Amino acid sequence: MSSEIDEACLKDPKIRGHIIYYEFRSGKPIFECYKNFCERMGPNSLDFPDFEFWFQRFSAGNFNFEYDRGQDPKYRTLTDMPVHIFGKILENLGDDYQFKYRFTLRNVCKSFRAIADSWNPNIKKFSISSSLNNIDLSLDDQKFEYKDKNLAVDDIASVLVHPKLKLEKFDIWGDGKEFMEKLSLKLASLKINKFYVEKIYLSSHWSWESWKAIIPFLQGETAEFVGSLSEIAELVEKIGDSEDRSSTVGFPRITITCPSYMRAYMKDATKIVKNLLQFSNLKMCSLNVELKKTVQLKKNIQRFGAKIQEDHPEIFHYPIPYSADFFEIEIQPYEIRIERKSP
Known part of the structure; x- marks a missing residue:
């Protein structure tokens, strides 16, 4: 229906x-x-x-x-009670009752829901983990487990739409394409503005199809990718091919980390740099990876149109289309840095 x-x-x-x-x-x-x-x-x-x-x-x-x-x-029922009196009663649950009992109270009735949803979430870290049967939500150090995914969508959306929500970190785990699409539809129905996140943490174990639905609702400073270089290369390529690329790079700073115990191939590093150079809204990217040899990578970057700087052979300038600005690319054995600069 x-x-x-x-x-x-x-x-x-x-x-x-x-x-x-x-x-x-x-x-x-x-x-x-x-x-x-x-x-x-x-x-x-x-x-x-x-x-x-x-x-x-x-x-x-x-x-x-x-x-x-x-x-x-x-x-008269309990729901007819003045809000300030209701708040006085709830104070007996402890100083953190708004945090611990927010979801419990909002699912009692519409009156309680309106009160609970009005409370400032006042949280800094937001994490969603999805599996076949469960949704695990972590708000700071408080954890909530859901068997009912529709209930999880409703509770999560009630926090994300709060106008005072400002997160320091937002991360998502697991294979939850269907769940994230449900959450996206719920947020769209609530006509949510983008909520602010200082940093999102995205593991390469999450496919682009799983989390691309939620990205358009995020606005912040830094996106952090962690995983094998080949997985991240594939992920960045899909973002680059997506129609949502401009909204994805609502995060002007990107950090990519490939743990030292994972093998790094030159072709993957090349693919990542090539796609990042197409993100015209990008301001800074740090690719932390151990490369035993960088000669071939430098040759590949020059083929893209980047110009080597004679006084600094490890630095290249790549012109940004339709702009006077350029990307400065610095290649070191343990880091590739891309930074937008003006002449």
């Missing part, structure tokens, strides 16, 4: 009652039925007390779908 049809169904009390009755007929416990209802209609579609009302009527043998709840006496 489309979101428009879902919304129309939920506004009609008769249709809503029939959907709840469908879950009731399954014979499963009420909380499991409510979970299935939210998976079908959306995590924010109906508060549990409203679902419980109809479920209990059906349990009592009352199947009158014409019942008008508007005629019921009005009772």
Whole structure:
């Protein structure tokens, strides 16, 4: 069902009652039925007390779908409590209750969700790890594990859309193409602006298809790639071929590290440099890799159009198309540095 049809169904009390009755007929416990209802209609579609009302009527043998709840006496509930009083009660959970119980409270009901989502996340490190059955979320040192991927998407998006979120580090692990695409669609539906990240950490074990969906929502300073040189070369090449290249290099500084225990081939170093030179928004890149010989690499770079500097044979200048600026390329046995400069 489309979101428009879902919304129309939920506004009609008769249709809503029939959907709840469908879950009731399954014979499963009420909380499991409510979970299935939210998976079908959306995590924010109906508060549990409203679902419980109809479920209990059906349990009592009352199947009158014409019942008008508007005629019921009005009772005050916990959700009617003033926010500042609610906050005073929550303080008994400890000084860090907003951090530890954020996701627990936001999944109780719409009123609690609105309060929890308004809290400043006040976190610096954000990590997502995806596997076949689990999603592991790490916020600073606090870890959250999800079996329900739709719930994980909803909770993660609620943090990323907060206007005061400013992260120092964002990293992603595992093979989670499907999950990241779901998260991307959720962020797009919320019309999120790019959230700021000082540094993203991307392992070459994550394929470009897995994380390219989330990159357009990121804006920051540095992107760090770690892995074998051949894997990183393939990853950088895919970024270079992508239509999203300009948004990917929303990170003007790139650090690439190939651990010394991994073999580095000249052809991979050449491929990385060749593709990076096409990133016109790039300001600085440091490629940390151990190269036993650099003569062939220097020859390859000259074939791309880079000019060797006579007084510094390890430095080359590569003109940036449609600009007076150029990339300065410095080749050392343990590092290749690319820096944008003006004449």
